[in-house]
Amino acid sequence: MELFGRRVGSVWRRAAGLGWPVAVQHTFTTLMRTVDIIVTGLFSPAAVAAVGLADLYAQLPLRVGLGLGAGAITLSSQDTGRDAEVSRDRAITLALVIGALCGLPLVAVGLFHGRPLIALLGAEREVARLGGLYLTLVFGVAPMRIVGLVGARALQGAGDTRTPMVLNGGVNLVNAGLTVALGLGIWQFPRMGIVGVGLATAISRTIEAALVTAAIATPRTALSLEPTWDTTVARQVVSVSLPSFAEGMSTSIANFPFNSLLLLFGTEANAAYHIGRRVYQQLTGPLYRSASTVTSIIVGQALGEGKAAEARRDAVSLLVLSFALLTAAGAVMFLGAERIVAVFTNDPATRRHAVAFTRVFAVSMPFFGVFFPLAGALRGAGDTRTPFYARLAGTFVFLLGASYVLAVPLGYGLVGVYVGMVLSYACWAVIVAAGFYWGGWADTAASMIAEREEESEPEGE
Template identity: 35%
Template structure:
């Protein structure tokens, strides 16, 4: 088949580090990092567009609706942690196969990861629908907010299998060095979500479905995205294609994916559980504080963009470098990515500090929410350097398959540092929402230090998948 032949072409792999030749110089490495990170940044920006659309429309439906969409999103993120397990495993193993010039193995890995994603999506849907009422009550949300949050969750949860397929398929493409396809797919998802959300729940909508319409719009858009990912992988491209003949379950291969991915999934699960506890800390400050927290997170998500993009580049290039047996090239790519992320996220931190009130004002007209959200964003500006280093170094470690270490560091940092510091400053010292965000600052500082130290040690170079 024609796409199989194209997979053999060295130019198709997107690897800056061909086997058995000297590694690229720093300038060439920077160009490769930027070429991978750029589409990943745009993809994340588009992904944020889905959240921003929901937050904007929910904010104009009332403070309770905004808080409810935030609570529903917390549970969605908890379920997505399981999808992330397969995504990380697929990225690491596909990247190694690409580095070793083994397209057949890359296709088999992707096939098994997608099968696992569908099964996890069904399980996640059942979990969300059954645990939602209890979880929202446990977080201390007011009864009116709980009812609206459950309505939103019921409309979005049916798309969890498709969402898992979308996430894992995009992760495999990134591992192959293809960040353009996920970016293009997310462009379609964002435009579809925006059109559906405005049609179902916008101010001029004839339906006026409220948060139910927002959930249905997100579900429909992500289902379309999953279909596009499947079409792209089935058709094949210059980097990755699904095999035409493959056992329904390859236990050995699936076990390899899970061996790498499960620590990452456990990391994300513990992270999301901690964030739910963090939500409990903040809901104790009142509905206005929680609404401000949700707006602040969405505004700060803009500053995640460089960190996310350069983490993707570091993960992909580290995995490919190890597959090509050129670990020095992976080290170089990660250091370049870290420097570029620091520069961009530092600049965005200044923007957050100066433009906080105006940015929060886009989402709400409540003066109390605006004041608290702007104060939180000033803390967010201080977080940016540590966040940049944490993202990039942890991305490189995951790309190498060093996921047990990232699990350990994240679990210790967020449970022993972020939560106690947040509770101390927010409640015991009475600093409110800005005090809670100081816990976030302490958490990222610890993670940046420990991830950087691990990367410098070179232990990731000896990981065997």
């Protein structure tokens, strides 16, 4: 028992060392987005609506980057664990190149179809015009956005979580400063309005991609660029990335009908949901996202070393830590919901609904504490399909299906939506837990590693 306690303590200390930079990084990212919303709100309601609608499409490069980032962190962590630097660097380089290529079509879409895409959502003429300008700028740097995300995940997979924190944190501060300067026209900068907000994002994402690529290419980090085509590595990067991309897109796509369902109960209810969502993302996002990333790193490296049993024990230890932290955070959110929501709105109806939504998210935090570390463990092994199935089932069966049936045909209104939301997150947790305890994720990792070893044998001789 004493030995077990020391092992758990060691894993938790390692997780804290790896996790705090990830948490800080996500905190800066969320705060940057908050600054964008505050500045845009000073222009006009049309500008706010334009950015909100454009961000629905801007999810696409984000999801591509996170999907390829899952492939990068999986192979990077596994190959770091087995000291296969050449294979790791090839995987990272291929993921960066594939990401940049995936972003090129989005540049063309933004240039020629930005405004029509916003108008397609039913936006008024001025909203479509402003949203089209913003989307053109955001899509214009899609390759850079994807490269920045992939490069950061590659560094994290190798155990370096501080470099992405420093680079991303600095870039987000630049973004926030340029958003204020170019959007509002302070100091010597021209007042460019929503174009300035979009331009600030474009500049910062370009800087981020350049810095991340330079960090990988120079001796300052353990990684390097290895521009050698390897069919096995390329296939594995894509096979791991596609389900992760589909997982994220399933959530993004579901946002359209779910928001339509909320609008049946009024604009205040819809606004309240977004306030509650902002609250939980700001307060707990750094925790559950770092739990996912850290578990991927630790499990992937253990599997790379051939220690499957140790990987499983470490994942369970991190599950316990994540569950405890997020349950505690949920309790704080639940008890402090009224005071927290008061920061966002003074409208009585919106405030009342927002408190309820915040408490729904608070009650769901224990399920987040299960889903994210276990999903991270599965991704570290190369199993990105199970988390995809979990989100797909939870989102479409419960978040959309159960919420609608309970709220509209059965007449429970927003209470039915609340129940559907909690059930969806519970579904996420149950499916990944089943996949972790009964799935063959360790065999998946071993098979992937064996393929890469076989492919690299001639070069090692």
